Each structure stands twice: as structure tokens, then as C-alpha cells.
Amino acid sequence: MSDVMYTYHVGEAHDDLAPAFVIDSRDYADPAELAADVEAASRFLTEHRIIAEREASEPGPSRSVPTWREWREKYVVRGEPLPVRPRPRDRQAPPGLEPMSAWLEAVHAWLSDELVAVARTIAPGHAPRVDDDRGPRRVSRASVDLSEERYGLNIMMDIPAPSDDSIEAVRVAGRVLAARGWRVEAPEIGPSVVALSAQTEGHRVRVIKSYDEPDLTLVGESRPVSSGDFERGSRAV
Numbered sequence: 001m002s003d004v005m006y007t008y009h010v011g012e013a014h015d016d017l018a019p020a021f022v023i024d025s026r027d028y029a030d031p032a033e034l035a036a037d038v039e040a041a042s043r044f045l046t047e048h049r050i051i052a053e054r055e056a057s058e059p060g061p062s063r064s065v066p067t068w069r070e071w072r073e074k075y076v077v078r079g080e081p082l083p084v085r086p087r088p089r090d091r092q093a094p095p096g097l098e099p100m101s102a103w104l105e106a107v108h109a110w111l112s113d114e115l116v117a118v119a120r121t122i123a124p125g126h127a128p129r130v131d132d133d134r135g136p137r138r139v140s141r142a143s144v145d146l147s148e149e150r151y152g153l154n155i156m157m158d159i160p161a162p163s164d165d166s167i168e169a170v171r172v173a174g175r176v177l178a179a180r181g182w183r184v185e186a187p188e189i190g191p192s193v194v195a196l197s198a199q200t201e202g203h204r205v206r207v208i209k210s211y212d213e214p215d216l217t218l219v220g221e222s223r224p225v226s227s228g229d230f231e232r233g234s235r236a237v
Contacts, residue, residue: 005059006038008068010045010052010084013142017053020083021071022063041068044076049086051144085144094147096230103230104136104222108153111203111220114180115155118205119218121176123159128218132156139224147231152224158215166194166209169216173207174198 005024009017023041028034045052066074074080112133119128133155140150161169167189174184174196182198182205196207202223209216 003059004056005063006041007055007057007065008041008045008052009055010050011142012051012084012144014051014053016138016142017051019065020052021066021068023068024059024063026059027067037068041072044072048082049089050082050084051087087144091144091146094227094231096227097146099230100151100225100227101136103225104151104153107203107222108135108155111153111222112155115157115205115218115220118173118176118180119157119159122162122173122216126160128157128159130155130157131217136222140226147226147228150224150226152222154219154221156217156219158217161209161214161216166211169209170194170196170207173216173218177205177207 003025005022007022008020010020011017021041023034023037025034028037042054044050075082116128120126134153136151136153138149139152140148143149162172163169167187170187174187177198178184182200184198185196188195188197192212193208193210195209198205198207204221204223206219206221207216208219
């Protein structure tokens, strides 16, 4: 039988899993003992409603996570708290989830329009090139309690720099942002790039100019929010 390593990934959502333990066939002289541990690990995770996936691969020269037996000793035998929480038996959508989604969509449209307006003021006659705009998404770790998750969005676009002088190019962008009501911070002058940050109502724009690139990059980031921010009695958003 070829050697195989089973890596068990656990987390609080299927798109946010991390390696927890492994079962390595090289540790077992008896195939039946290997099969028994694979079955026991899978059964434990299922019975405790732990979100998990199992990956089979060829064993490498080293491993960075404990074996199943080491993991079991810590969390099952000694009873230490599990590193992730189980899925609720009856998970309900938080009451603030729908208004949060509507707010994020509105902020997405506003931030996109704002960045385009800034870009066209900095570089008239040039359409900005959008490099990243995936819309609202989770920006925190996943949670079995959806009200704990935080969401936001970011948009990145490039435009021709308004000056060959990187520092002046960033300052031009800063003046445009300030004229539109953004609170602009002093430029950050580094060995390879010049950058500047601006904020309004918790939202942020980063202006970045590399010394050896002709373009100016604008990155807009929304304020991260959770559904709890939109529940009755929560602070205003």
C-alpha cells in the first residue's frame, strides 16, 4: 500500500478552514489500525458538529500539525476546549444581516463612484483601469455565530500618474481627495514607493505610486461592519 497522509482541516465555515491534525500511514504497521483511527477521527468531528474536511496526499518529509492521537489526547482525553466551536443545531440569520447587506451594496456603489471621480479629476481623459473589485465580502475570520463576522469591500484601480515626480503625483491625488472632503494624511515616502492615506466616516483610500511604474494606484476600503451594527439598539452606522 502506498503511503498516504490524511490532513483534517477544521474551522467555523467551509471557506475558512485550517489544518488541525494528521493521520500518517507511515505511523501504522497495521492497516486496520490506520483505518480505525481514520474512522474514529471522522466520527468524533461529525458527532461534535465540527465543520471539517479531510484531504489525502502523499506524505512529506515533515509535518507542522499534531497527529490525531496527539490532538485527541489534548482535546478529548484531557478535555481542553476545542479550537473551534460546533455548528449550532438551529442557526438563525441575525436580524441585522439584511440591512447590513443593503448598506454594503450602497457603500460599494458610492465608493466605486467616488474613486472614479477622483481618478478622472487626477487624470482627465483617461478611464481608470479596475484591477480588483470583488464586492462585499467577509473580512474577518468565519464564525458559527454569524453576528460576529465582519464584512467590507475594497476596490483597486490604476490611472496614469499626473507627474513623473512620484511624490508630487501622490500630493496631487491628496489635494483632489481633500477637495472632496476626505481627511488626508501626510505622504509616506519610502525607498521604493510613495503612499498616502485619506479617510472619511471610517472609509479609507490609499494612494500608491512606485518610483519605477508610470501608474498611480488608488485603493478604496470600506469601514468593516457586522450584522450586529444594524440591529435595533446598536450604534448608528
